Amino acid sequence: MSHLVIAPLLLPLCAGIVLLMLRHLDIRLRRALALTAVLAQIGVAVALTRAVADDAILTYALGAWPAPYGIVLVADRLAAWMLLITTILALFPLWHASHGLDTRGRHFHVLYQLQLFGLSGAFLTGDVFNLFVFFEVLLLASYGLVLHGGGGERTRAGLHYVVINLAGSSLFLIAVGALYGLYGTLNLADLARMMPATPAENLGPARAAGLLLFAVFALKAALLPLYLWLPAAYASTSAPVAALFAIMTKVGAYAILRASTLLFGAEAGGLAGLLDAWLLPLALATLVIGLLGVLAARHLREQAAYMVVASVGTLLAAFALGSHAGLAAGLYYLPHSTFAAAAMFLLAERIAAARGAQADRFEVGPRMTGEYWLGALFFCAGILIAGLPPLSGFIGKFLILQAALAHPARAWILAVVLVGGLLALIALARVGSLFFLRVDRHRDDSPALPVPVAPAVGLLLLGLGLTVAAGPVHDFAAQIAEQLLQPRLYIDAVLGGRP
């Protein structure tokens, strides 16, 4: 039993507690501490990924209580991959926030670490109830982060976010209760073991519970029609928080992926393919709605928020294919879309600061200081998000299309993904030309506050890294997909091969 599995949980939790206790320490020291903690978490995530890169699925029974009786943490390739993406992403918004945002409210660093604690827990936990618990942890932290910095607009949108997530949590609890009532266990592996043998009279309630679970995950993932909370919340919160939240929708996507492969996979008997009928149409519809939002957005942060919606649509469309190639393509696309969206949020704040009174609204504004470099960065972020070659967006989309060609609904998928990409491109081209070419040359407003640009550059470089290392990354994604499609491996690893 390797303690490496629980390290990703303990690190942020301890860091959060220490930061809370040392809250009167000089801000620079606290920043250093927080950054060090995130760096350490990246190290742990890398170690964990290496440890599970071969076929091993690591488990950790808390208090040495054997599953399914005790609480168990499970690190398979998917969990390690999500953890790696999250921790790497987390570094950049934190770096960005360390330039001043963290002093405009209380306990930013504490909340940030607790947020990471919740995220890590959600990826590693091996039972549905603790999934609920960690969802609550990450939501509680996110409530604080969303409202960090204050302001009327932010509070209004944040309140909306809080209420809808509370409603989601209560639904989650009902679903969890139903599952426990039916099977007497909440351990994922145990559920997966028992579900194929669901007696016929219990199939109805089991399906209802499964779909309820799906609804909750869809809410987290911002799937149509449950996406309405996202654009306002993301567009009005501070840039680093929005950037970190690029991973929050992916938590929902992760949960959907986990449930659809482990619980409702091909071997699940009467419950097999429960989500399939819903996932693909909803994903494509989400993509369309997200892109309409991208086209109709009135300012850059709103546009970036709708791009998050659209990317969730693309991602879940890939997962909905259910094939090995589809899952692999989606798992390659996941880090790409997360980093690209985060970069866009960070850049949006820089651009808004440089445009003075116009901020990031789509209006003719003054000439920006450093417009040449900002323009180049915006251009890179644009082609990254829109999937123009040669950056990783193109590769991700290419892989998804390749996988989709084997699916019966390929015409729909191809049409929506391609036309969607086109709309995103047109919208971004419009914005780019408006911001950087149609400037009012007679005005010269100096920027209000120096917003750092390096974290955004770092995220864009990650996109470049995904492009250059497309081969190895895609190979690893393919290995994850392979493992996911054999739920037996997961069950045996957790339950030790007992019948």
Place this chain on the structure above:
Amino acid sequence: MTSAILLHPALILIIGALLLPLLRGAARNVAVLAIPLLALAALWLLPEGRPWQVQWLDYSLAPLAVDKLSRLFATIFALMAFGGGLFALRQESRLEIPAAYLYAGSAIGVALAGDLITVFLFWEFMAVGSTLVLWSAGTPLAWAASRRYVGVHLAGGVILFAGIAGHIAQTGDVAFTAMQADSIAHWLILAGFLINAGAPPFSAWLPDAYPEASWSGTVFLSAFTTKTAVYVLLRGFPGAEILIWIGIFMIFYGIVYALLENDMRRILAYSIVNQVGFMVTGIGIGTEMALNGAAAHAFTHIIYKALLLMSAGAVLAATGRRKCSELGGLFHSMPLTTICGTIGALAISSFPLTSGFISKSMVTQAAIDGHLQMVWLFLAAASAGVFLHAGIKFPWFVFFQKDSGLRPADPPASMRWGMILFAFLCIGLGVWPDPLYAMLPYAVNYVPYTAAHVITQLQLLLFSGLAFFVMLDYLKRTPTITLDFDWLYRVAGPALARRLGGRLSQARAGLDGLAREGANRMTAQIHQHRRPDGLLSRSWPTGGMALWVMVLLLANLVFYYLG
């Protein structure tokens, strides 16, 4: 392999384009001229074959595949970048030349790509580069045109992408070789290529966008996008019969609209569609002679069309006017521009001793050889039409005709030398075609200067020249607009969208109102019943309670008796 990367002509131009903005003054001017020449030198140092292959995902890519056809197109693209760079040396916009070199480098990249993924990569780069060239003009008109332009091209890119993905899924092979238009994937690829060639019904993007670029930007734009499309059609779909009819449609589309047009650069833009039509027809005929003809015609056309647009650009830069009806009599003060423009006009009309004659006649000859009488008839008639709209109309209305009273001087040296270089090439290739013929993909055993060829061509030209002056009154342009297919997406589409959008907004506002009203009513009710003295939270007197209990008990009793 490293040397192959260093010598990739496309990368030389693209990297050069990225470094250009950092340079100033003389160093920049030297770099502008040196970069295309370096690329040209690198191109000719490369051996034929595939010196650079990469493994990417599951595919083997060949970003550098050299054969005669690709070398021919890469050569003319590099030459064009040089000529255009020279002409644009004094351009005020600092964005234009870097954007144009990115654009030219991507065109070379397509020409040298050995696989479809690389083709697509550079294809999209080209769309980006050309849009930047348009943007760099900096006028509101150019901005609006660029938005339509980029929309059409990105849509074309998407169609091409879908086709390529389908092709790879079907064959598992990414190599860029000749295909048949026999499956959906291949039709999509063909459609993607044709959109860039300016084929119907999407021809309108070209005359819509190109004339809005700056005086030098149009020169760049005229050369690369359409001719790259000709190249990929030559490589991908030689002998696809549908191309003959598409090509002939383009030829006549260009002539008709150019004759109706008043703006000098739009006339020349329509004539690009027309000239590309000749090439597409040649590709459709598909014999060795026809393919040679199409390739040679692309080569010569880039030169003389650039020359024509340079002379038009010189006029525009000097006078600021672009309408034929506002120009005229410029030969008094712009002799060099007049001469160069006229040479370009003669070349486009395939006058003997100019480059157009030695290339276009190959396509016509191929139609004769293939016993395609109808096609030949169309091509011959079109030759006369070309002379009418570009050969006479452009120089006559701009440089001669009535005296508009304008007396601008010839342009500065860099622009003059750009024009002289290309005028020289027009005549040079016309007099001595052998170097060009030697570069063509197939062996040439064609002699352009036979008595029959020359006499036929001269007769054709003289009679259409006569027709022009006889019907001059009808050809005088008025400031009008000619409707085209783009009306659908410029006027009808937006109007429809606005109406739909209005309806949708109304519907949504209605729904919002309903929801808000419902929520308000609910909160009002909750408030009413649960406020401190509300029905549900008020403290009731005990007597009242006792009364109610008694009523209930009585009711119970009544039911007991009834039951």
